Amino acid sequence: MSASQSPFSASDPVYADYNGTTPVDPRVVAAMIPFLSTHFGNPSSSHGFGTAPAEAVARARAQVASLIGAESGAEIVFTGSGTEADHLAIRGVLRAVRTASAEGAGAPTPAAGSGSAGARPHLVIQETEHPAVLAAAEVLAGDGVDVTSLPIDTDGLVDPASLAAALRPTTVLVSIMHANNETGAIQPISALARTARDAGVLFHTDAAQSVGKVPVDVDALGVDLLTVVGHKLYAPKGVGALYVRAGTPIAALMPGGGQEAGLRGGTENVAGIVAFGEAARLAGEDLDTGGPERMRRLRDELEVALEELLPGRVRLNGPREERLPQTLNVSIAGSRGVDVLAGAASVSASTGSACHAGTDAPSPVLTAMGMDVDRAMGALRLSVGRWTTEDDVARIAAGIAAEVVATDV
The missing domain is CATH 3.90.1150.10 (Aspartate Aminotransferase, domain 1)
Incomplete structure (x- = not known):
């Protein structure tokens, strides 16, 4: 490139x-400018002014999906930040599972559905997670969720065996970051996710630091949810995304007008999303060259x-x-x-x-x-x-x- x-x-x-x-790449700035001026319409509008913004959002969704190997843009939910994406992944999944259990609809994963009736759901993280994940876990702990924080070794890595030992019949979700933002240590996510999957447990990874720097493929990693952030990819601050594998149970934290497949209410930040899409496209080229x-x-x-x-x-x-x-x-x-x-x-x-x-x-x-x-x-x-x-x-x-x-x- x-x-x-x-x-x-x-x-x-x-x-x-x-x-x-x-820094925001000048090519990214050029891509977003028309959506700050000429194409100002609401992408949810039924009239012509909404057409170009809606098409641009769909295109950006596909560009982000392509960068991480997602099956389609339908698996991408745009958010206002990586922090929001992390909270949506962690708290949204726990909310969906608990709601299903309370309504007697059965649990969406084998692990979450086993155990005694009324048992507290269980979340597993690791001790050096991004503050957003730690905060989400703290919120859930205060709301009756059991949280286990796994230790790391002297290189900052989690041993898959420690994850296997931590899983319970009530474990709903594991959230372990792909790469540490301080040391750059890359976790063995595929092995960790396989351990979770074998137990019927969902897996989320915050890949804010790794996407665009190394090849990231959600199928190769075996994850159900993955966080991406625009400002780590030469896009502006204030836009992020959550990959949600089709069929993954998740509930909105901020419901509203039904935007983002009902998972994130509020009129989309079209210019920011367009910028994110262009940044994802450029990152893909950079990986290839x-x-x-x-x-x-x-x-x-x-x-x-x-x-x-x-x-x-x-x-x-x-x-x-x-x-x-x-x-x-x-x-x-x-x-x-x-x-x-x-x-x-x-x-x-x-x-x-x-x-x-x-x-x-x-x-x-x-x-x-x-x-x-x-x-x-x-x-x-x-x-x-x-x-x-x-x-x-x-x-x-x-x-x-x-x-x-x-x-x-």
């Missing part, structure tokens, strides 16, 4: 926080450059192989990540998830991996993207190393 013109100027700091959010390999090369060059400038002080956090190609999480011995980035004005990066920004505490992800406080506090999350160059990599390494050396006591 031929990348569009960079949105950065020569005077800007080097952007190394693509995991936090991505060596995008992941280019990201991996730049990421590895950055790690080598840091090691050369700071010999013996750089330690990789997370797995070396099973991780996203654009993500480098390292701890620099004898430094605090937050202080390094505060002083390195030439680099825009983060110490961890943007969802935890502003806290001066060790990353919960790294501490769950068994790291001591000093190593966790020395961590930097560096992520490259569509417009990162080899010169940028050199500038990132030089800016970080200079600040580390300057603050050495």
Whole structure:
């Protein structure tokens, strides 16, 4: 794929926080502009002004479906964010199962239907999930749902055997993220989903960080629900999507006018959805034309450059192989990540998830991996993207190393 013109100027700091959010690709902006002006109609309208918006939403639905290998656009539900998609997946499935049980209609999955009458439904997550999943689980726990949080190993990965041991006759859903947003660790989702499926349990994965960076196919993964987010794919913020496999029981959290197959009320954000669709199309092209390999090369060059400038002080956090190609999480011995980035004005990066920004505490992800406080506090999350160059990599390494050396006591 031929990348569009960079949105950065020569005077800007080097952007190394693509995991936090991505710039909106100019080609995506061009695709959405007509739906902010000429094609302003409501896609649910029966008159002519609604035709172009309705067709555009349908096209975007198909584009997102194609990127993740879904059978059709009918399995894509557009939302206002990844957080909303996660809540719809987790709370929506639990609501559907509990409603069916209360109405005596029988449960939609073998696991959910077994056990004694009136037994509390059970949800399984893992301890380093995105805050949206953790919050959804907390809401459900307060509403009478049993929640099990699985541990991770020192690479941040869940053992399928631990999931198998956690499943109960009352387990309804398992939700485990595809790739961690801090370390890039890619979970063995196909094995985990197979374990759940063998027990008749539904499976959701938050794939916000992985879709568009590595090939993602819902059938190969074996998942029933999957979250995708626009602003991680060079689309604007404020638009996400949930893949819902046909036949999966799910109930609306925000019913309204029947939009999105009745699962998400409210007039669609047509311009945002069009942008999301175009971003998905471009991401598919990028996957087909060596995008992941280019990201991996730049990421590895950055790690080598840091090691050369700071010999013996750089330690990789997370797995070396099973991780996203654009993500480098390292701890620099004898430094605090937050202080390094505060002083390195030439680099825009983060110490961890943007969802935890502003806290001066060790990353919960790294501490769950068994790291001591000093190593966790020395961590930097560096992520490259569509417009990162080899010169940028050199500038990132030089800016970080200079600040580390300057603050050495």
